[in-house]
């Protein structure tokens with residue numbers, strides 16, 4: 001009796017842990033949240049390709065759940081029904097070999113199920129992949145770098161990094177964004193779960209994907225293909241605007257191919273620091289002699305919410321810490337510590353803050 005109680009007790013504790021785990025998974029999976037701006041979630045698609053993937057996934061999950069219930073149920077039934085009893089004679093039960101009907105059934109049924117899943121999956125893949133780009137769709141080139149995203153709008157003359165701005169779609173007037181994916185070094189993968197499935201960015205190859213976000217807001221994503229030390233800090237934001245807001249954003253970014261702070265005498269000292277160190281070899285500030293392409297374009301640095309691909313919020317304080325020693329924020333980052341003095345740092349940051 002005592003043993004039984006003890007066993008029952010440990011079983012209950014086990015249940016409690018299982019329950020907590022289940023609850024945590026539920027919360028983490030974001031099921032309780034809705035809309036963008038939240039935890040990334042494949043079960044809350046807000047864009048056409050993500051919806052197709054979601055529906056195919058639901059079907060697969062449902063089929064697997066039914067199989068699991070049947071197999072698990074039969075297993076539980078036989079374990080209990082034929083468990084060892086006190087009156088057992090201890091002899092082997094009768095052994096039965098071969099039944100054409102049963103063997104045929106458990107071969108043909110799974111084949112049929114797999115076949116249905118293959119058909120549904122390939123239709124979904126084809127639907128997403130073969131979609132032609134409408135003439136008015138937005139075209140963006142995304143280049144994966146260790147460990148940040150270069151984002152170019154060739155038709156709008158905009159270059160930015162890590163934060164992709166796109167317009168929201170409209171049922172009356174659908175508007176997609178087509179992404180041309182390239183890599184500057186190793187393989188990366190573009191993944192914003194609420195917008196679309198993963199697509200790899202592969203060196204010497206161009207991959208295409210598209211998104212059609214249906215709600216305004218910020219969607220979170222990340223690199224989904226291990227690409228080196230800082231892969232985990234290669235985050236991605238997609239900011240979806242109302243069409244007017246998008247046009248305004250694009251106008252601002254494109255029109256100000258300006259020399260931000262170029263004339264401002266107050267930041268001359270910082271500008272001199274920037275242009276006399278090798279910052280210019282790795283970074284571009286449009287309209288100036290800084291034309292490096294190894295690091296992110298800094299023309300509109302302060303228009304971004306985050307620094308270094310989501311590694312830190314873009315505040316004056318973090319910006320200073322970043323330039324002082326990038327490794328303190330993103331250990332292993334390919335931007336070196338430039339060994340500037342505290343005074344040079346103050347001046348430089350004052351200049352960088354004018355790049356709006």
Ligand code: HEC
Nearest residue numbers: 147148161278279282294295296307308309333334335338
């Ligand atoms: C050897 C090339 C190199 C040099 C030199 C360099 N950087 Fe960088 N910089 C990078 C790379 C690469 C990144 C992206 C790091 C990441 O996100 O992992 C970066 C990121 C940045 C960022 C963050 C940009 C963003 O949008 O997140 C700022 C700001 C910056 N650098 C400023 C500077 C300044 C100022 C200097 C000169 C004092 C400088 N860099 C020198 C390569 C360089």
Ligand SMILES: [Cu+2]
Nearest residue numbers: 223225227231
């Ligand atoms: Cu990666």
